[in-house]
Amino acid sequence: MIDQIEKENCFGCGACSQACPKGIISMNPDFEGFLYPEIANNEDVCIQCGKCLKVCTAANKPLLYESAKGIHYNSLCKLSSRQKSASGGAFLGLATYVIKELKGVVFGAAFDQDQIVRHISVNNIKDLVKLQNSKYVQSEIGNTYKEVEQVLKRRSNVLFSGTPCQISGLKLYLRKDYCNLITVDIVCHGVPSSKLLDYHIKNIVNNKENIKNISFRRKHSFFPSVSSFLFSIKKKRGIQLARNYHQDQYFHLFLLGLSFRYACYSCPFAQINRIGDFTIGDCDSRREYPGFHLNESTSIILINNKKAQDIWNGGANKYFEYIPLDIEREQQCNKQLSIPSSKPVDRDSILKKVFSMSKLDYLRYVPQQSIMDYFKLRISLIIPPIFKHVILIFKRK
Ligand SMILES: Cc1cc2nc3c(=O)[nH]c(=O)nc-3n(C[C@H](O)[C@H](O)[C@H](O)COP(=O)(O)OP(=O)(O)OC[C@H]3O[C@@H](n4cnc5c(N)ncnc54)[C@H](O)[C@@H]3O)c2cc1C
Known part of the structure:
Protein backbone atom coordinates (compact mmCIF):
# COMPACT_ATOMS: atom_id res chain seq x y z
CA MET A 1 0.00 0.00 0.00
CA ILE A 2 1.03 3.67 0.11
CA ASP A 3 3.73 2.91 2.69
CA GLN A 4 5.63 1.07 -0.10
CA ILE A 5 6.40 4.42 -1.75
CA GLU A 6 9.91 5.70 -0.98
CA LYS A 7 9.98 9.08 0.75
CA GLU A 8 12.25 10.46 -2.02
CA ASN A 9 9.51 9.82 -4.60
CA CYS A 10 6.42 11.13 -2.76
CA PHE A 11 5.13 14.53 -3.98
CA GLY A 12 2.86 15.08 -0.98
CA CYS A 13 -0.20 15.84 -3.14
CA GLY A 14 -2.48 13.92 -0.76
CA ALA A 15 -4.40 12.07 -3.51
CA CYS A 16 -3.93 8.81 -1.53
CA SER A 17 -5.42 10.33 1.58
CA GLN A 18 -8.47 11.63 -0.30
CA ALA A 19 -8.98 8.35 -2.21
CA CYS A 20 -8.79 5.99 0.78
CA PRO A 21 -12.30 4.54 1.26
CA LYS A 22 -11.58 3.92 4.96
CA GLY A 23 -10.24 7.44 5.53
CA ILE A 24 -7.23 6.08 7.41
CA ILE A 25 -4.44 7.89 5.51
CA SER A 26 -3.43 11.21 6.97
CA MET A 27 -0.81 13.65 5.68
CA ASN A 28 1.72 14.42 8.43
CA PRO A 29 4.81 16.66 8.45
CA ASP A 30 8.33 15.24 8.78
CA PHE A 31 11.17 17.12 10.54
CA GLU A 32 11.56 19.53 7.60
CA GLY A 33 7.79 20.13 7.51
CA PHE A 34 6.96 18.30 4.26
CA LEU A 35 3.73 16.30 4.34
CA TYR A 36 3.88 12.51 3.86
CA PRO A 37 1.07 9.95 4.05
CA GLU A 38 0.72 7.77 7.14
CA ILE A 39 -1.68 4.86 7.54
CA ALA A 40 -3.44 5.11 10.89
CA ASN A 41 -3.20 2.46 13.62
CA ASN A 42 -2.20 -0.82 12.08
CA GLU A 43 -2.59 -2.80 8.88
CA ASP A 44 -5.77 -4.52 10.20
CA VAL A 45 -7.84 -1.44 9.41
CA CYS A 46 -6.47 -1.24 5.86
CA ILE A 47 -8.59 -3.38 3.51
CA GLN A 48 -5.74 -3.65 0.96
CA CYS A 49 -7.93 -2.24 -1.83
CA GLY A 50 -4.91 -0.58 -3.47
CA LYS A 51 -6.75 2.68 -4.29
CA CYS A 52 -3.98 4.70 -2.63
CA LEU A 53 -1.43 3.30 -5.09
CA LYS A 54 -3.72 3.75 -8.11
CA VAL A 55 -3.87 7.51 -7.49
CA CYS A 56 -0.20 7.93 -6.56
CA THR A 57 1.97 9.89 -8.98
CA ALA A 58 5.10 8.07 -7.75
CA ALA A 59 3.53 4.68 -8.58
CA ASN A 60 2.13 5.57 -12.02
CA LYS A 61 3.97 6.84 -15.05
CA PRO A 62 2.51 10.29 -15.80
CA PRO A 367 25.31 38.10 4.02
CA GLN A 368 23.87 41.57 4.37
CA GLN A 369 23.17 43.53 1.21
CA SER A 370 25.44 46.40 0.17
CA ILE A 371 24.55 49.95 1.22
CA MET A 372 23.86 50.74 -2.45
CA ASP A 373 21.33 47.88 -2.71
CA TYR A 374 19.73 48.96 0.57
CA PHE A 375 19.11 52.49 -0.71
CA LYS A 376 17.97 51.33 -4.15
CA LEU A 377 15.35 49.12 -2.49
CA ARG A 378 14.12 51.83 -0.10
CA ILE A 379 13.87 54.38 -2.92
CA SER A 380 11.96 51.95 -5.12
CA LEU A 381 9.46 51.44 -2.30
CA ILE A 382 8.99 55.15 -1.57
CA ILE A 383 8.94 56.80 -5.03
CA PRO A 384 5.96 55.04 -6.67
CA PRO A 385 3.43 55.85 -3.89
CA ILE A 386 4.63 59.49 -3.91
CA PHE A 387 4.00 59.70 -7.67
CA LYS A 388 0.58 58.14 -7.18
CA HIS A 389 -0.38 60.79 -4.65
CA VAL A 390 0.92 63.64 -6.83
CA ILE A 391 -1.17 62.35 -9.76
CA LEU A 392 -4.26 62.11 -7.54
CA ILE A 393 -3.76 65.73 -6.40
CA PHE A 394 -3.50 66.88 -10.06
CA LYS A 395 -6.59 64.85 -11.01
CA ARG A 396 -8.63 66.43 -8.20
CA LYS A 397 -7.64 69.90 -9.44
C1 LIG B 1 6.80 27.16 -6.27
C2 LIG B 1 6.80 27.85 -7.62
C3 LIG B 1 7.94 27.77 -8.42
C4 LIG B 1 7.95 28.38 -9.68
N1 LIG B 1 9.06 28.27 -10.48
C5 LIG B 1 9.05 28.80 -11.73
C6 LIG B 1 10.16 28.63 -12.61
O1 LIG B 1 11.17 28.03 -12.26
N2 LIG B 1 10.08 29.14 -13.88
C7 LIG B 1 8.96 29.81 -14.31
O2 LIG B 1 8.91 30.22 -15.46
N3 LIG B 1 7.90 30.00 -13.49
C8 LIG B 1 7.92 29.52 -12.21
N4 LIG B 1 6.83 29.68 -11.40
C9 LIG B 1 5.62 30.33 -11.95
C10 LIG B 1 5.66 31.84 -11.92
O3 LIG B 1 6.03 32.31 -10.64
C11 LIG B 1 4.28 32.44 -12.29
O4 LIG B 1 3.27 31.80 -11.58
C12 LIG B 1 4.02 32.27 -13.74
O5 LIG B 1 4.90 33.10 -14.44
C13 LIG B 1 2.57 32.59 -14.17
O6 LIG B 1 2.42 33.96 -14.26
P1 LIG B 1 1.19 34.76 -13.64
O7 LIG B 1 1.49 36.20 -13.79
O8 LIG B 1 -0.07 34.22 -14.17
O9 LIG B 1 1.43 34.32 -12.16
P2 LIG B 1 0.68 34.30 -10.83
O10 LIG B 1 -0.10 35.50 -10.53
O11 LIG B 1 1.75 33.91 -9.88
O12 LIG B 1 -0.32 33.06 -10.99
C14 LIG B 1 -0.84 32.51 -9.90
C15 LIG B 1 -1.05 31.06 -10.16
O13 LIG B 1 -0.05 30.30 -9.52
C16 LIG B 1 -0.68 29.40 -8.61
N5 LIG B 1 0.17 29.26 -7.45
C17 LIG B 1 0.71 30.26 -6.71
N6 LIG B 1 1.42 29.75 -5.72
C18 LIG B 1 1.30 28.40 -5.80
C19 LIG B 1 1.78 27.33 -5.01
N7 LIG B 1 2.52 27.52 -3.95
N8 LIG B 1 1.46 26.09 -5.38
C20 LIG B 1 0.67 25.86 -6.46
N9 LIG B 1 0.19 26.84 -7.24
C21 LIG B 1 0.51 28.10 -6.90
C22 LIG B 1 -2.00 30.06 -8.28
O14 LIG B 1 -2.93 29.09 -7.87
C23 LIG B 1 -2.36 30.65 -9.61
O15 LIG B 1 -2.86 29.67 -10.44
C24 LIG B 1 6.80 29.09 -10.13
C25 LIG B 1 5.68 29.20 -9.29
C26 LIG B 1 5.66 28.57 -8.05
C27 LIG B 1 4.43 28.68 -7.17
Missing part, protein backbone atom coordinates in the same frame (compact mmCIF):
# COMPACT_ATOMS: atom_id res chain seq x y z
CA LEU A 63 0.74 10.69 -19.15
CA LEU A 64 2.06 13.91 -20.64
CA TYR A 65 0.84 15.95 -23.61
CA GLU A 66 3.32 16.46 -26.41
CA SER A 67 3.59 20.16 -25.77
CA ALA A 68 6.71 20.37 -27.93
CA LYS A 69 4.31 20.02 -30.88
CA GLY A 70 1.73 22.42 -29.37
CA ILE A 71 1.22 26.19 -29.66
CA HIS A 72 3.27 28.56 -27.53
CA TYR A 73 2.86 32.25 -26.76
CA ASN A 74 4.62 35.08 -25.02
CA SER A 75 1.66 36.89 -23.44
CA LEU A 76 0.44 39.80 -21.36
CA CYS A 77 -3.02 39.85 -19.80
CA LYS A 78 -4.98 42.94 -20.85
CA LEU A 79 -6.62 43.39 -17.41
CA SER A 80 -5.06 46.12 -15.26
CA SER A 81 -5.27 43.84 -12.21
CA ARG A 82 -2.32 41.93 -13.72
CA GLN A 83 -0.24 44.30 -11.57
CA LYS A 84 -0.93 41.86 -8.72
CA SER A 85 0.31 38.84 -10.75
CA ALA A 86 3.81 37.41 -10.60
CA SER A 87 4.54 37.88 -14.30
CA GLY A 88 2.20 38.72 -17.20
CA GLY A 89 -1.05 37.56 -15.58
CA ALA A 90 -1.45 34.34 -17.59
CA PHE A 91 -3.41 32.80 -14.75
CA LEU A 92 -5.57 35.94 -14.30
CA GLY A 93 -6.65 35.98 -17.96
CA LEU A 94 -7.56 32.28 -18.08
CA ALA A 95 -9.32 32.36 -14.70
CA THR A 96 -11.29 35.49 -15.60
CA TYR A 97 -12.51 33.80 -18.79
CA VAL A 98 -13.64 30.71 -16.84
CA ILE A 99 -15.51 32.70 -14.16
CA LYS A 100 -17.02 35.39 -16.40
CA GLU A 101 -17.85 33.47 -19.52
CA LEU A 102 -18.12 29.84 -18.46
CA LYS A 103 -19.63 30.67 -15.02
CA GLY A 104 -17.09 28.23 -13.62
CA VAL A 105 -15.14 27.68 -10.42
CA VAL A 106 -11.37 28.26 -10.15
CA PHE A 107 -9.05 26.38 -7.78
CA GLY A 108 -5.61 27.69 -6.83
CA ALA A 109 -3.22 28.54 -4.01
CA ALA A 110 -3.97 31.27 -1.43
CA PHE A 111 -2.70 32.33 1.99
CA ASP A 112 -5.15 31.59 4.83
CA GLN A 113 -5.53 33.75 7.94
CA ASP A 114 -2.59 31.92 9.62
CA GLN A 115 -0.35 32.63 6.60
CA ILE A 116 -0.36 28.98 5.49
CA VAL A 117 -0.72 28.46 1.73
CA ARG A 118 -3.61 26.15 0.84
CA HIS A 119 -5.62 25.35 -2.27
CA ILE A 120 -9.05 26.99 -2.24
CA SER A 121 -11.86 27.58 -4.72
CA VAL A 122 -13.09 30.93 -6.01
CA ASN A 123 -16.20 31.65 -8.08
CA ASN A 124 -16.14 35.43 -8.41
CA ILE A 125 -13.76 37.91 -9.99
CA LYS A 126 -13.26 39.90 -6.79
CA ASP A 127 -11.70 36.91 -4.97
CA LEU A 128 -9.31 35.99 -7.79
CA VAL A 129 -6.71 38.28 -6.22
CA LYS A 130 -6.29 35.68 -3.44
CA LEU A 131 -4.95 33.20 -6.01
CA GLN A 132 -2.85 35.69 -7.97
CA ASN A 133 0.89 35.95 -7.35
CA SER A 134 3.23 33.05 -6.75
CA LYS A 135 3.65 31.72 -3.26
CA TYR A 136 7.03 29.98 -3.24
CA VAL A 137 6.05 27.21 -0.83
CA GLN A 138 4.25 23.86 -1.13
CA SER A 139 0.54 24.57 -1.12
CA GLU A 140 -1.58 22.18 0.99
CA ILE A 141 -4.19 20.48 -1.20
CA GLY A 142 -6.48 19.43 1.69
CA ASN A 143 -9.68 17.93 0.30
CA THR A 144 -9.79 19.98 -2.89
CA TYR A 145 -9.61 16.96 -5.25
CA LYS A 146 -12.85 15.72 -3.68
CA GLU A 147 -14.38 19.19 -4.04
CA VAL A 148 -13.35 19.37 -7.70
CA GLU A 149 -15.04 16.03 -8.35
CA GLN A 150 -18.27 17.24 -6.75
CA VAL A 151 -18.30 20.44 -8.81
CA LEU A 152 -17.55 18.52 -12.02
CA LYS A 153 -20.39 16.10 -11.31
CA ARG A 154 -22.75 19.10 -10.98
CA ARG A 155 -21.65 19.85 -14.57
CA SER A 156 -20.07 23.20 -13.69
CA ASN A 157 -16.81 24.17 -15.36
CA VAL A 158 -13.66 23.97 -13.26
CA LEU A 159 -10.21 25.49 -13.76
CA PHE A 160 -7.66 23.82 -11.49
CA SER A 161 -4.22 25.42 -11.30
CA GLY A 162 -1.18 24.19 -9.43
CA THR A 163 2.25 22.65 -9.68
CA PRO A 164 2.48 19.80 -12.23
CA CYS A 165 2.57 17.16 -9.45
CA GLN A 166 -0.66 18.60 -8.03
CA ILE A 167 -2.31 18.41 -11.46
CA SER A 168 -1.08 14.82 -11.81
CA GLY A 169 -2.55 13.95 -8.38
CA LEU A 170 -5.90 15.43 -9.40
CA LYS A 171 -6.02 13.55 -12.71
CA LEU A 172 -5.16 10.23 -11.07
CA TYR A 173 -7.70 10.87 -8.30
CA LEU A 174 -10.49 11.58 -10.82
CA ARG A 175 -9.53 8.52 -12.95
CA LYS A 176 -11.47 9.84 -15.95
CA ASP A 177 -11.45 12.77 -18.36
CA TYR A 178 -14.07 15.43 -17.71
CA CYS A 179 -14.80 17.78 -20.61
CA ASN A 180 -15.70 20.51 -18.07
CA LEU A 181 -12.27 20.37 -16.35
CA ILE A 182 -9.46 22.71 -17.46
CA THR A 183 -6.04 22.10 -15.91
CA VAL A 184 -3.28 24.71 -15.76
CA ASP A 185 0.17 23.62 -14.60
CA ILE A 186 2.80 26.15 -13.64
CA VAL A 187 6.46 25.83 -14.55
CA CYS A 188 8.01 24.99 -11.18
CA HIS A 189 11.55 24.67 -9.97
CA GLY A 190 10.71 23.16 -6.57
CA VAL A 191 8.78 23.78 -3.36
CA PRO A 192 9.94 24.49 0.20
CA SER A 193 7.78 23.42 3.15
CA SER A 194 5.18 25.46 5.05
CA LYS A 195 7.25 24.85 8.19
CA LEU A 196 10.26 26.69 6.71
CA LEU A 197 8.13 29.66 5.66
CA ASP A 198 6.46 29.80 9.07
CA TYR A 199 9.86 29.61 10.82
CA HIS A 200 11.14 32.42 8.58
CA ILE A 201 8.17 34.68 9.27
CA LYS A 202 8.35 34.10 13.03
CA ASN A 203 12.06 34.96 12.98
CA ILE A 204 11.58 38.28 11.22
CA VAL A 205 8.33 39.59 12.74
CA ASN A 206 7.41 39.64 16.39
CA ASN A 207 3.73 38.83 16.01
CA LYS A 208 2.31 36.86 13.08
CA GLU A 209 -1.16 38.08 13.95
CA ASN A 210 -0.28 41.61 12.86
CA ILE A 211 0.34 40.49 9.27
CA LYS A 212 -2.05 41.69 6.55
CA ASN A 213 -0.40 40.00 3.62
CA ILE A 214 2.79 38.40 2.36
CA SER A 215 4.20 38.42 -1.15
CA PHE A 216 7.22 36.98 -2.93
CA ARG A 217 7.08 38.97 -6.15
CA ARG A 218 6.30 42.63 -6.55
CA LYS A 219 5.72 45.18 -9.26
CA HIS A 220 5.80 48.90 -8.64
CA SER A 221 2.34 50.31 -8.18
CA PHE A 222 2.92 53.25 -10.50
CA PHE A 223 5.25 52.29 -13.34
CA PRO A 224 4.36 49.37 -15.55
CA SER A 225 7.30 47.24 -14.62
CA VAL A 226 9.15 44.05 -14.43
CA SER A 227 8.39 42.13 -11.25
CA SER A 228 11.21 41.52 -8.81
CA PHE A 229 11.84 38.80 -6.25
CA LEU A 230 11.08 40.68 -3.08
CA PHE A 231 9.87 39.07 0.14
CA SER A 232 7.39 41.57 1.58
CA ILE A 233 5.24 41.50 4.67
CA LYS A 234 2.55 44.12 4.98
CA LYS A 235 1.36 44.67 8.53
CA LYS A 236 -2.18 45.62 9.53
CA ARG A 237 -1.00 49.05 10.66
CA GLY A 238 0.36 49.70 7.17
CA ILE A 239 4.04 49.14 7.92
CA GLN A 240 5.88 47.24 5.23
CA LEU A 241 8.93 45.09 5.54
CA ALA A 242 10.62 44.27 2.24
CA ARG A 243 13.74 42.20 1.70
CA ASN A 244 15.30 41.51 -1.65
CA TYR A 245 16.53 38.08 -2.56
CA HIS A 246 20.18 38.76 -1.66
CA GLN A 247 19.13 39.72 1.82
CA ASP A 248 16.31 37.31 2.61
CA GLN A 249 17.18 33.93 4.16
CA TYR A 250 14.10 32.19 2.72
CA PHE A 251 14.77 33.39 -0.82
CA HIS A 252 18.46 32.54 -0.47
CA LEU A 253 17.61 28.89 0.40
CA PHE A 254 14.90 28.79 -2.30
CA LEU A 255 16.91 30.22 -5.18
CA LEU A 256 19.93 27.99 -4.43
CA GLY A 257 17.61 24.95 -4.40
CA LEU A 258 18.54 24.15 -0.78
CA SER A 259 15.01 23.94 0.59
CA PHE A 260 13.04 21.79 -1.87
CA ARG A 261 11.10 18.62 -1.22
CA TYR A 262 13.19 15.52 -2.10
CA ALA A 263 10.91 14.56 -5.04
CA CYS A 264 11.51 17.97 -6.68
CA TYR A 265 15.12 16.99 -7.46
CA SER A 266 13.96 14.15 -9.70
CA CYS A 267 10.72 15.76 -10.88
CA PRO A 268 9.40 13.93 -13.98
CA PHE A 269 7.42 17.06 -14.95
CA ALA A 270 10.42 19.36 -15.42
CA GLN A 271 10.40 18.94 -19.18
CA ILE A 272 8.76 20.24 -22.33
CA ASN A 273 5.94 17.68 -22.46
CA ARG A 274 3.32 18.73 -19.95
CA ILE A 275 0.60 17.37 -17.68
CA GLY A 276 -1.85 20.32 -17.83
CA ASP A 277 -4.08 21.44 -20.70
CA PHE A 278 -2.26 24.77 -20.37
CA THR A 279 1.18 25.52 -18.94
CA ILE A 280 2.05 28.99 -17.64
CA GLY A 281 5.36 30.43 -16.48
CA ASP A 282 7.65 33.45 -16.57
CA CYS A 283 8.81 34.35 -20.06
CA ASP A 284 12.54 34.19 -19.36
CA SER A 285 13.42 34.89 -23.02
CA ARG A 286 11.28 38.07 -23.12
CA ARG A 287 14.24 40.31 -23.98
CA GLU A 288 14.34 38.63 -27.38
CA TYR A 289 10.97 40.25 -28.23
CA PRO A 290 11.89 43.96 -28.05
CA GLY A 291 8.63 45.02 -29.70
CA PHE A 292 6.48 43.26 -27.09
CA HIS A 293 6.08 45.10 -23.75
CA LEU A 294 9.76 45.10 -22.91
CA ASN A 295 9.11 47.10 -19.72
CA GLU A 296 6.78 44.52 -18.21
CA SER A 297 7.10 40.95 -17.05
CA THR A 298 5.33 38.69 -19.51
CA SER A 299 4.14 35.07 -19.18
CA ILE A 300 4.53 32.06 -21.39
CA ILE A 301 1.34 30.19 -22.23
CA LEU A 302 1.75 26.71 -23.68
CA ILE A 303 -1.37 25.29 -25.29
CA ASN A 304 -0.83 21.58 -24.85
CA ASN A 305 -3.83 19.87 -26.44
CA LYS A 306 -6.97 20.27 -28.52
CA LYS A 307 -9.12 21.13 -25.48
CA ALA A 308 -6.84 24.04 -24.56
CA GLN A 309 -6.76 25.16 -28.20
CA ASP A 310 -10.59 25.27 -28.31
CA ILE A 311 -10.77 27.25 -25.05
CA TRP A 312 -8.13 29.69 -26.28
CA ASN A 313 -9.74 30.26 -29.69
CA GLY A 314 -13.23 30.15 -28.15
CA GLY A 315 -12.67 33.38 -26.22
CA ALA A 316 -9.90 33.08 -23.60
CA ASN A 317 -7.47 34.75 -26.04
CA LYS A 318 -9.40 38.02 -25.95
CA TYR A 319 -8.03 38.65 -22.45
CA PHE A 320 -4.47 38.71 -23.79
CA GLU A 321 -2.02 40.41 -26.05
CA TYR A 322 0.26 37.68 -27.37
CA ILE A 323 2.89 36.76 -29.92
CA PRO A 324 4.35 33.38 -30.96
CA LEU A 325 7.07 32.12 -28.64
CA ASP A 326 10.28 30.44 -29.79
CA ILE A 327 9.95 27.48 -27.43
CA GLU A 328 13.46 26.16 -28.00
CA ARG A 329 14.96 29.50 -27.04
CA GLU A 330 12.67 29.71 -23.99
CA GLN A 331 13.80 26.23 -22.92
CA GLN A 332 17.41 27.43 -22.99
CA CYS A 333 16.56 30.30 -20.62
CA ASN A 334 13.91 28.59 -18.45
CA LYS A 335 15.69 25.46 -17.22
CA GLN A 336 12.63 23.87 -15.62
CA LEU A 337 11.22 23.26 -19.10
CA SER A 338 14.06 20.75 -19.60
CA ILE A 339 15.49 19.42 -16.33
CA PRO A 340 14.69 19.35 -12.60
CA SER A 341 16.70 21.42 -10.12
CA SER A 342 19.79 19.60 -8.93
CA LYS A 343 20.15 18.69 -5.29
CA PRO A 344 23.07 20.48 -3.59
CA VAL A 345 25.26 17.96 -1.72
CA ASP A 346 24.93 19.88 1.54
CA ARG A 347 21.13 20.39 1.26
CA ASP A 348 20.22 18.13 4.22
CA SER A 349 22.87 19.43 6.60
CA ILE A 350 22.18 23.10 5.77
CA LEU A 351 18.43 22.72 6.29
CA LYS A 352 19.01 20.90 9.58
CA LYS A 353 21.38 23.63 10.73
CA VAL A 354 18.92 26.38 9.75
CA PHE A 355 16.09 24.81 11.77
CA SER A 356 18.27 24.62 14.87
CA MET A 357 19.56 28.23 14.73
CA SER A 358 18.77 30.81 17.36
CA LYS A 359 16.80 33.81 16.08
CA LEU A 360 19.95 35.93 16.15
CA ASP A 361 22.02 33.39 14.20
CA TYR A 362 19.19 33.00 11.69
CA LEU A 363 19.00 36.75 11.10
CA ARG A 364 22.77 36.85 10.55
CA TYR A 365 22.69 33.78 8.30
CA VAL A 366 22.67 35.49 4.90
